[in-house]
Amino acid sequence: MFHRCCDVQNSIRNQRKSLLNLRKSASKTKACHLLNDLLKELTQSDVRRLAWAIGSPSLFDSNDPVWKSRLRTDAWSASELARCSPWLHALDRNPQSLSDAIGDPLINAPLGHTFEKFVLLWQSQRPDVRHATRGLVVKSGNRTVGEFDVVMLRHDGIIETLEVTVKYYLNLNPTLGIDGCIGPRAFDRMSDKFKKMTERQTSLGDTEAGRITLAKWLTEQCGEPKGPEQITVENFALARGYLFHPSADALIPKELSPNHGRGLWQTDAIALPGPHWRNLAGREWLGPYRGEFAESGWPNDPAMPRMYACIHERNGQWDESERRFVVRADSGLLKSV
Numbered sequence: 001m002f003h004r005c006c007d008v009q010n011s012i013r014n015q016r017k018s019l020l021n022l023r024k025s026a027s028k029t030k031a032c033h034l035l036n037d038l039l040k041e042l043t044q045s046d047v048r049r050l051a052w053a054i055g056s057p058s059l060f061d062s063n064d065p066v067w068k069s070r071l072r073t074d075a076w077s078a079s080e081l082a083r084c085s086p087w088l089h090a091l092d093r094n095p096q097s098l099s100d101a102i103g104d105p106l107i108n109a110p111l112g113h114t115f116e117k118f119v120l121l122w123q124s125q126r127p128d129v130r131h132a133t134r135g136l137v138v139k140s141g142n143r144t145v146g147e148f149d150v151v152m153l154r155h156d157g158i159i160e161t162l163e164v165t166v167k168y169y170l171n172l173n174p175t176l177g178i179d180g181c182i183g184p185r186a187f188d189r190m191s192d193k194f195k196k197m198t199e200r201q202t203s204l205g206d207t208e209a210g211r212i213t214l215a216k217w218l219t220e221q222c223g224e225p226k227g228p229e230q231i232t233v234e235n236f237a238l239a240r241g242y243l244f245h246p247s248a249d250a251l252i253p254k255e256l257s258p259n260h261g262r263g264l265w266q267t268d269a270i271a272l273p274g275p276h277w278r279n280l281a282g283r284e285w286l287g288p289y290r291g292e293f294a295e296s297g298w299p300n301d302p303a304m305p306r307m308y309a310c311i312h313e314r315n316g317q318w319d320e321s322e323r324r325f326v327v328r329a330d331s332g333l334l335k336s337v
Contacts, residue, residue, distance in 0.1 A: 052287025055081035057259035108299035167241040174251035186336040263323035
């Protein structure tokens with residue numbers, strides 16, 4: 001009798017797990033189809049990047065309890081992309097306001113800052129948001145203790161903070177899990193970023209210094225005087241990006257979303273397969289490339305690994321089908337794990 005009960009309980013657990021996986025799969029399929037359809041329809045490069053910022057899969061697994069439900073899910077992103085679709089098409093017809101908000105691509109700016117601008121513009125368009133800003137520095141005395149990437153005041157009076165990241169990591173040693181994933185620069189480690197986001201950055205709005213900063217912004221910039229003890233804060237995070245694997249069947253760190261953006265990495269000792277590869281520079285890293293075959297000439301750090309897109313001509317445009325990171329064979333990055 002005991003064994004029969006255990007069998008029934010295990011069967012129920014397995015059925016629930018299967019149902020959850022089916023729901024996740026359906027959500028992923030819906031989100032992917034919607035984003036892919038939009039990327040086919042949109043013609044302006046920065047509008048396509050904005051669509052990717054809104055609707056691309058999360059880099060990290062939002063179901064991981066360590067996030068405390070603060071990491072924005074793929075289902076949320078899909079609903080936001082559906083909501084923003086008419087706005088994106090309007091921007092595609094007249095992109096000047098987007099260009100003004102994001103800035104000149106010839107100006108060498110950190111990609112993370114450019115990505116924050118895309119996110120701020122998107123979040124400020126939410127119907128429940130009445131004020132929004134980015135880069136709100138938090139100080140304790142004369143010491144800087146953090147920064148709010150994006151801050152919003154909603155119509156219900158709640159202040160919402162959004163920790164924003166877009167990252168590109170190489171899975172240099174899959175056997176090490178997250179510890180084996182390194183950014184284009186050796187000091188940029190996925191394990192460090194994951195720990196900072198989950199332990200400190202998404203909790204900044206709960207700290208005394210964070211609340212003082214938010215109350216000051218609410219008073220001085222929004223014209224709504226309140227003390228730190230009077231405000232209500234909700235903290236969230238948004239993670240986008242790619243992980244580049246040594247092979248298609250490489251082990252994936254458990255902290256990553258199963259739907260994460262991905263590609264392969266290799267050294268420059270090996271030729272890229274196929275005839276047409278284009279070096280991506282600056283904000284071209286943000287989402288699948290479509291455009292001219294000729295390279296942009298935008299600023300590109302010569303010490304960094306190169307990002308390449310395999311492109312194919314279609315109706316006079318070149319579309320990306322695959323993405324790779326190429327590292328110098330003698331790079332110290334390869335010895336960092």
